Amino acid sequence: MNRPKLIQMLSILFMAFILSSCTNAKQEAEPPSEITPLVEEEKPTSDPVTPITQYVAPLTGLPIEFPSNKRPLAVMVNNAPAARPQSGLSKADIVYEVLAEGGITRLVAIYQSHSDAVTIGPIRSIRPYLIELGGLYHGLLVHAGGSPEAYSIIQKQKKEDLDEIGKAGAYFWRDKSRKAPHNLYSDTDKLHEGANKLKYAQEVAIPTYPFRSENEIIAGEHASKVDITFLLKNYIVSYDYDDSKQVYKRSINNKPHMDLTNNMQLEAANVIVMGADHKVLDDVGRLSVDINLGGEALIFQQGKLIRGNWIHSKDDVIRFVSNDKEIPLVPGTTYINIVPNDPTFESHVTVSNVKQN
Numbered sequence: 001m002n003r004p005k006l007i008q009m010l011s012i013l014f015m016a017f018i019l020s021s022c023t024n025a026k027q028e029a030e031p032p033s034e035i036t037p038l039v040e041e042e043k044p045t046s047d048p049v050t051p052i053t054q055y056v057a058p059l060t061g062l063p064i065e066f067p068s069n070k071r072p073l074a075v076m077v078n079n080a081p082a083a084r085p086q087s088g089l090s091k092a093d094i095v096y097e098v099l100a101e102g103g104i105t106r107l108v109a110i111y112q113s114h115s116d117a118v119t120i121g122p123i124r125s126i127r128p129y130l131i132e133l134g135g136l137y138h139g140l141l142v143h144a145g146g147s148p149e150a151y152s153i154i155q156k157q158k159k160e161d162l163d164e165i166g167k168a169g170a171y172f173w174r175d176k177s178r179k180a181p182h183n184l185y186s187d188t189d190k191l192h193e194g195a196n197k198l199k200y201a202q203e204v205a206i207p208t209y210p211f212r213s214e215n216e217i218i219a220g221e222h223a224s225k226v227d228i229t230f231l232l233k234n235y236i237v238s239y240d241y242d243d244s245k246q247v248y249k250r251s252i253n254n255k256p257h258m259d260l261t262n263n264m265q266l267e268a269a270n271v272i273v274m275g276a277d278h279k280v281l282d283d284v285g286r287l288s289v290d291i292n293l294g295g296e297a298l299i300f301q302q303g304k305l306i307r308g309n310w311i312h313s314k315d316d317v318i319r320f321v322s323n324d325k326e327i328p329l330v331p332g333t334t335y336i337n338i339v340p341n342d343p344t345f346e347s348h349v350t351v352s353n354v355k356q357n
Contacts, residue, residue, distance in 0.1 A: 057113035059093040059137070061211030061331035064113060069203040072112040073191055074134025075142040078124035079105050083182040084252070088120035089266055090259040090333075096133050098338040099278065101285035103232040108133045112206065114188055119261055121185030123164065123172065126150045129289040131159065136317045138204040140195055144172070144184050147286055160200040162186075168194045207317045210328040212301075220304035224353035228273060228337050237337065239271045241303045247332065248300060269332025271300040272320060274310045275345030276338050289338065291318065296345045301330045305351060 055067045072093070077086055079097070089095060092109040100106040108130055111118060126143035128150050134141045141161035146154070154161055162168035164184060171194035175183040196202060212218070226248075228237045237257075239248035250257045250266040257266045274297040277290040297310040297320050308322035318336075320327045339348040 056211070056331070057093065058206040058208040059110065059112050060333065061209070061329060062113065064115075068113070069206055070112060070192075071195070071200075071202055071204045072110050072137045072139040072206070073120075073142055073188060074137065074139030075109045075111065075120050075186075075191075076124050076126050076130055076144075077107040077109050077120065078122040078182055078184075079107050080182060082179065083122045083124075085258040085260040086122065087185065087259065087261045088118045088187075090262060090264050091118040092333060094137075094334045094336065095268075096336045096338065097230075097237070098129065098133070098289060099230050099287060099340070100127065101287070103230070103235065105230055105235075106130065110134070110137055110139060111188055112137070117187045117189040119185060119187045121175075122178070122182045123184045123186060124181070126154075126161075127286065128153055129287070129291060132291055135159075137207060140191070140200060142186065142191055144181075149281075149286075160195070160198075162191055162194050162198075167198070170194070209317075209319075210326055211331050212328045216328075218302050218304045218306070220301075220306045221351075222303060222353055223300055223305035223351050224303055225351070226271060226273070226298070226300055226305075227350040227352075228339060229348050229350075230337075230339055239268065239300065239335070241300075242267075243303060246302050246330075248335075250335065266335075267333065268335040269301070269330040270334040272310075272334065272336045273298045273300075273349050274318070274320075274336065274338055275341045275348075278340040278342065291338070295341060298349060298351075299327055 055064050056062060057064045077089065089107070089109060091111065091114055093112050094110040096108040097105050098108070106124060109120065123142060123144050126141060126146035128147070131141060131150060131153055141159060143161065144164035153159065162171060164172040171190045172184055172186045174180065175185055192202070224241045226239050229235070236253055238251040238254065240251065241248050245267070247267040247269055248271045250268065258264065259266060275295045277293060279288045281288055292312050294309060294311045297308050299306040299308055299320055306322055306327055308320055308327055310318050310320050312318045339345065
């Protein structure tokens with residue numbers, strides 16, 4: 001090979017080496033863009049928390065663990081002086097107080113949201129309007145005897161009831177430390193057991209009320225105390241507002257009305273006074289009380305008074321309205337006091353510390 005051709009070949013080889021070096025250097029300096037580093041997938045350190053669903057009891061608006069259509073118990077509770085203090089009233093969802101014979105009142109205590117056994121008593125007899133009150137909640141009627149008219153209604157309308165002097169006597173007991181007839185008791189577990197034995201419905205459609213939200217401001221007149229005279233001047237029921245607990249505490253003739261079971265004074269988140277027409281039926285003094293017509297009502301909540309009306313539609317509970325809107329209840333126990341319209345509704349009620357809001 002001659003010298004010029006050799007020099008030309010060496011030049012070509014040298015240039016090829018230089019280009020190859022530059023290309024390798026560029027590849028080392030700039031890795032391909034499509035290659036991405038591997039990232040380890042994050043794993044949860046613990047199982048996710050399942051949110052807890054909050055249910056509320058239909059008659060109190062208070063939280064409960066599980067929804068329930070458990071049939072309410074409507075218990076006729078003796079309120080004669082010798083029967084006080086009673087047992088179990090502090091555990092009731094709703095308590096009605098209404099006149100019986102001789103100016104003495106009777107209590108209809110409604111139990112639905114209780115989970116533990118509640119001792120209740122003393123238990124007493126039933127009247128037609130007491131049947132109606134218990135029936136508002138599709139309640140199982142619990143009593144010891146009754147007026148002839150009440151028995152006639154129970155039989156003709158095939159009401160499901162637990163009567164101590166009837167076929168349900170095994171589910172009641174007598175407390176020997178108290179005098180008859182003010183010593184008859186039962187408890188919620190025994191009563192449901194009796195209902196099951198007699199093949200009564202254990203679950204029903206429970207009516208519900210609207211309830212106020214927490215910290216809701218209530219518009220109304222200030223009312224720190226209400227005194228209620230049903231008939232006799234020597235029997236006055238009072239409710240005093242406790243601002244620290246936001247409940248009304250119940251007293252009879254200026255003495256705290258206590259629950260014998262836990263030695264607690266009875267309390268109510270809502271106190272309602274409603275006026276109804278009363279009529280004396282016989283020489284014994286038995287009454288008829290009209291709980292269907294509607295009328296005036298006073299609703300006491302969180303130290304405030306709301307003036308309204310009560311209404312009762314067929315197959316519904318008694319409801320309380322103002323300006324054609326239902327008044328929501330404060331969550332908790334409700335006491336409903338039914339007084340005569342005679343001579344006037346408000347003649348039975350005295351409200352203290354009333355100032356225009």
